[in-house]
Amino acid sequence: MKRSLLPWILLPVCLSAEIFSARLGFFDTALEAEGARAHLSAGLAPYCVTYAEAGDYTVRCLVGSSDADIRQMAAALGVGGFETVKDDPAKIRQLFIDHLYETARAQGAPAACEASRMLAEAFPGDGAVLKQYATLLFWSGRTGEAATQFGKLVSLDPAYGNDRVYLQVRTTLLLEKGEALLEKAPAEVPALIDGEPEAVRNAYDVMLLRVRALIRLGELPKAEAADRALLERYPASAEAEAILTDLLRWQEKYTEAAERLQQSYTRNANREAGKKLAALYVEAGEPGKAEALLETLVAEQPGDLETTRLYVTVLLQLHEKTKAGAAVSALDGQVQETFRKTYPQLYCRTRVHAFEAGTELAGYSDNRDDDGRVYVGVEVPIARSVLVAAAERVWRYGLYDTNVRGELYDAFGNGTWGYLSFSAAPDADFLPRYSLGGHLYKGFGHFEFGMGYVYSHYKDADTHLLVPEYSLYFGDRYTWNQKFYWIPESGSYALLNLLKYESACRWEAMLSYTRASSSEKVDIGNVFSHTDADMYRGEGSYRLTPAWMVGAALFYDHYRTDTATFDRRGASLYVKRYW
DSSP states (O other), rough: OOOHHHHHHHHHHOOOOOOOOOTTTTTTTSSSHHHHHHHTTTTTEEEEEOOTTTTBOOOOOOOBHHHHHHHHHHHTTTOOOOOOEEEEEEHHHHHHHHHHHHHHHHHOOHHHHHHHHHHHHSTTOHHHHHHHHHHHHHHHOHHHHHHHHHHHHHOOOGGGGHHHHHHHHHHHHHHHHHHHHHHHOOHHHHHHHSSSSSHHHHHHHHOOOOOOOOHHHHHHHHHOOOOOHHHHTTTOHHHHHHHHHHHHHTTTHHHHHHOOOOOHHHHHHHHHHHHHOOOOOOTTTTHHHHHHHHHHHHHHHTTTHHHHHHHHHHHHHTTOOHHHHHHTTSHHHHHHHHHHSSSHHHHTOOOOEEEEEEEEEEEEETOOEEEEEEEEEEEEEEEEEEEEEEEEEETTEEEEEEEEEEEEEEEEEETEEEEEEEEOTTTTTTSEEEEEEEEEEEEETTEEEEEEHHHHHHOEEEEEEEEEEEEEEEEEEEEEEEEEEEEETTEEEEEEEEEEETTTEEEEEEEEEEEEEEEEEEESSSSSEEEEEEEEEEEEEEEESSSEEEEEEEEEEEEEEEEEEEEEEEEEEEEEEEE
């Protein structure tokens, strides 16, 4: 027997019965495995046959002690033609390698790993055998050991440095180390990646790791460039596309982000892209563009709480409170209860019925009569609109007037809304006997501009009041408002500056300062009496429960006339019930 065949003859004797069983290809015949091992251990030369079953081109090997045995085995397998291999170490070795790969595919890489190790130890300088062992180690999840074996292989032949599996091993080790650094030292990740071969650097997960590291470092322009490179190489990656839209949004590049999300939503009917597009419009201060899109998404899947939450938020921003309440009421009973528990603050803002009662008292520093008022009011929906109305009893200058007033609010779409105001006090001495007005508002991003007009008929005079104003929204909680009241015929004016904080359905707080100047015609000719005032007010309210709210205010006014100065101080208190 030739010396080179000895390891191949002895190798099956060392392997477990699970690897060389009757179903693994070496003994796919009636010839018993034990009998075959006996032939091999007796030193008989092996005969190997390669053949292919119908539709299966996997190479298999038959081992026997003679041509007769081979023919008998082939006949039992139904193999018509075959090639007999005798005393050919290269072919026999390759058949063993092929068999171990087949075993790995059929039973998993760990099942073939031990046999491959024995081959590698028997032939330490054989590149094909060592490559198989390293590959099977990697397929078995033993990446570190695979890297060690591939290191030996590359030292034997540097050409193996470009082997596909070896590059996968390097990629896996890089990702493991990179993930660990991502938490502790993300700044080291790009340099770590740059030290790898181009094939590793261009692997999808490695390119994605670079993007994530740059995001953690806050280097958003670099992260955007890296993600665009990732998309150029892997254009079908939905993950990279989603990251790019986030990067654009974080850099306030809303136009391109919206275009990409719109394309994804239109092309693939991607609900997630649709929701992200709507959220982008809200963040960009354009809730009007989000309304129609969210209306479609809610109709497609009414029970989607996240979509409903975003839809209701947009409607409230657009002052469509009645529509927001209807969207919540349209949810099924259990879903609506889940919405209430999941988003309690948002839920309570959709309540469109309310009752309010309050009082206000004020005193003067110059011993004139106190003034004040008591009132009750309601808030009710009327079709798409909301009516806020109140009846009040007011006393001032030692006189008493009774007044009914109200505002009818409505939204007109595209961030436009407004209200009509009215009041009536037929026998009033100091309040308008009636008034009519209208106010219109339009949102532009984080700004909102408004214009109002109110006509008032007093006991012995008429006034025309113009009210231009604007508001600036800082996120969801803070609002800055400036409002200018002007009566052209007398030149009287007041400039209101107000800062408001709102924690939805919990706290509300307002601080305001008003600078006012008024002129009043006296009886002797065209002589006017001037009054200037500085007015300070602080107000807060607290939602005890989703149904009950209490509020209070303190105010201080300082007046200066042509002949005197005086102060006015007071407080108000109110309670409100929602349902």
